[in-house]
Amino acid sequence: MNVPDHLRYADSHEWIDPSTPDAALIGISDHAQAELTDVVYLELPEVGRIVGKGEAFAVVESVKAANDIYAPVSGEIVEVNEALAEAPEPVNEDPYGGGWMVKIKLSDSGELESLHDAGSYREQIS
Amino acid sequence: MNRSPLHGIHEALNARMLPFAGWEMPIQYEGIVAEHRAVRNGAGVFDISHMGELLVSGADAGRALNGLLTNDVSALSVSEGQYTLMLSEEGGVIDDLIIYRSGESSYFLVVNASKVEEDVKWLRSHLTEGVSLDDRSESLGAVAVQGPESVALWATLEPGCPLPPRNGIAEYEGGLILCRTGYTGEDGFELFAPTELINGYFQRILDAGAAPCGLGARDTLRLEKGYPLNGSDLDKDHTPLEAGLGFFVKLGKAEGFTGSAALLEQKAAGIDRKLVGIAMTGKAPPPRHGYEVRDEEGEAVLGELTSGSLSPGLGLGIGLAYLPVANAVPGTEVTIMVRDRPFPARVVKKPFL
Numbered sequence: 335m336n337v338p339d340h341l342r343y344a345d346s347h348e349w350i351d352p353s354t355p356d357a358a359l360i361g362i363s364d365h366a367q368a369e370l371t372d373v374v375y376l377e378l379p380e381v382g383r384i385v386g387k388g389e390a391f392a393v394v395e396s397v398k399a400a401n402d403i404y405a406p407v408s409g410e411i412v413e414v415n416e417a418l419a420e421a422p423e424p425v426n427e428d429p430y431g432g433g434w435m436v437k438i439k440l441s442d443s444g445e446l447e448s449l450h451d452a453g454s455y456r457e458q459i460s
Numbered sequence: 461m462n463r464s465p466l467h468g469i470h471e472a473l474n475a476r477m478l479p480f481a482g483w484e485m486p487i488q489y490e491g492i493v494a495e496h497r498a499v500r501n502g503a504g505v506f507d508i509s510h511m512g513e514l515l516v517s518g519a520d521a522g523r524a525l526n527g528l529l530t531n532d533v534s535a536l537s538v539s540e541g542q543y544t545l546m547l548s549e550e551g552g553v554i555d556d557l558i559i560y561r562s563g564e565s566s567y568f569l570v571v572n573a574s575k576v577e578e579d580v581k582w583l584r585s586h587l588t589e590g591v592s593l594d595d596r597s598e599s600l601g602a603v604a605v606q607g608p609e610s611v612a613l614w615a616t617l618e619p620g621c622p623l624p625p626r627n628g629i630a631e632y633e634g635g636l637i638l639c640r641t642g643y644t645g646e647d648g649f650e651l652f653a654p655t656e657l658i659n660g661y662f663q664r665i666l667d668a669g670a671a672p673c674g675l676g677a678r679d680t681l682r683l684e685k686g687y688p689l690n691g692s693d694l695d696k697d698h699t700p701l702e703a704g705l706g707f708f709v710k711l712g713k714a715e716g717f718t719g720s721a722a723l724l725e726q727k728a729a730g731i732d733r734k735l736v737g738i739a740m741t742g743k744a745p746p747p748r749h750g751y752e753v754r755d756e757e758g759e760a761v762l763g764e765l766t767s768g769s770l771s772p773g774l775g776l777g778i779g780l781a782y783l784p785v786a787n788a789v790p791g792t793e794v795t796i797m798v799r800d801r802p803f804p805a806r807v808v809k810k811p812f813l
Binding site: 374377393 | 487488491492493676680743744745746748769770772799
C-alpha cells in the first residue's frame with residue numbers, strides 16, 4: 335500500500351497535506367480506496383462549510399455501500415474537487431493526486447499533531 | 461456462522477468475506493464491477509454452497525409437491541426443472557426455488573440459504589405419508605458458473621459429463637449434479653457435489669479461466685435482469701401476483717396449492733400494488749434497499765426500494781419497489797429520497813438490461 339511520507343493520516347483513513355494549512359488537501363488513503371473498491375459516486379460538501387474534527391463531511395459510495403468521510407481536522411472548506419462529482423474514478427486510481435476531495439483552512443493547526451505520521455499509519459493498516 | 465467448504469480457496473484469493481444468511485461468504489474478490497463484467501462478457505464462478513438442497517422422493521412425491529408449490533410440477537418430465545414458489549396459506553411468499561425432477565419419483569429442490577430450516581419444517585409438516593425429505597444442504601457444496609463462455613469452458617474440462625439443456629438436470633457418478641440454470645441472466649450452470657469434491661471442481665473451473673465472483677456481483681447481475689431476491693423483494697407480506705411472477709403461478713391446477721385460494725381471491729379483486737423497476741434519470745447516488753419512493757413532486761410517499769444498486773451495465777442506478785398500480789405504469793416519473801434529498805427517477809420495464 336502506498337503511504338506517502340509527507341502526509342498525515344486519520345484513524346478513519348483520510349489523509350491531509352500539512353504543508354499548506356490555509357488550503358490543505360484532504361483525500362482518502364490508498365488503503366481506504368482499496369477497501370472501498372469501485373467508487374461510483376461522491377457527495378462533497380459546500381464550499382464555506384465549517385467542519386469539526388471527526389465530523390462526517392462527504393459520502394463516498396461503492397457499488398455495495400455508502401461510506402462517510404470524516405474531517406481529519408477542524409476548519410473551513412475552501413474548495414472542493416468538482417471533477418469527482420462527475421467522474422469519481424481518480425479516488426481509486428490516484429488517491430493522493432487527482433483523487434483529492436476538498437481543501438480545508440485549518441482553524442487549529444495543532445490538531446495535525448494528533449494525526450498519524452506515515453510510519454504510524456503504516457503500522458495501523460498492516 | 462457456517463463456513464463454505466471453499467473457505468480456504470476464498471482466503472487464498474484474498475476475498476472479502478461477509479456474513480450472509482448465517483454463512484461467511486465472499487462478497488467480492490477483484491471488485492464487484494470487474495466480476496460483473498466477467499460474467500456478462502466471459503465466465504465467472506460463484507460459491508453458492510450456502511444454498512439449500514432438498515431431495516423429496518416417494519411414489520406420491522410429485523402430487524404432494526404440486527400441492528405445495530405454485531408452478532405445475534406435473535408438467536416436468538424426468539431431468540427437467542422449473543422456477544416455482546412456496547406460499548403461506550395467505551398467499552405470501554415463504555421461498556422461491558428451482559425444482560428439478562431428478563428421477564421418476566424424486567425431486568431435487570434448490571432453496572434459499574436463509575430459508576432452509578423454514579422450508580424443511582414447512583415441507584415436513586405438509587408432506588403426505590410415503591414421501592420422504594432428505595436435507596442434503598450440509599453434505600453438498602455448490603458453485604454457479606455463469607456467462608457466455610461457461611458452457612464451452614465446461615465442455616473442455618469434463619467432456620464426459622455433458623450439461624443438460626436449459627432448466628434441466630443431469631447426474632453423474634461420484635454424486636456430481638449439473639443444473640442448467642443461474643441467477644445472472646446469462647447462460648451457465650450450477651454444479652453440486654459432495655463437499656469433499658467441491659474444492660477440486662472450483663479450482664479447475666478457476667484454472668480454466670473463469671473469474672472468481674462474489675455475492676456482490678451476483679446481486680448486481682440478478683438485479684439488472686429484474687430477478688427478485690427473497691427476503692428483500694419477496695416476503696410473506698407480498699404475493700407472487702404483486703411481485704409480477706404470475707407466469708410461475710398455475711392457478712388452474714386441479715387440486716390447487718397452498719395459498720391458491722388467497723391468490724384466486726386477490727386475482728378476482730385485482731391487485732393494488734405491484735413490484736416495478738425504477739431507474740434514476742440523472743446523475744444520482746446509487747439507490748439502495750429501504751430508500752423512500754415518492755411521487756414526481758417528491759411529496760406523496762409511494763413505497764420504498766426493496767433492492768437497489770448501481771447497474772454496472774447501464775451506468776445508472778436501478779431498483780425495485782412495490783408501488784400502487786396507478787403509479788406502476790412504465791414511464792411514470794417518481795422521486796427517490798437519498799439522505800433526505802430528492803433525486804428524479806422513472807418507472808421502467810423489467811428486465812433493465
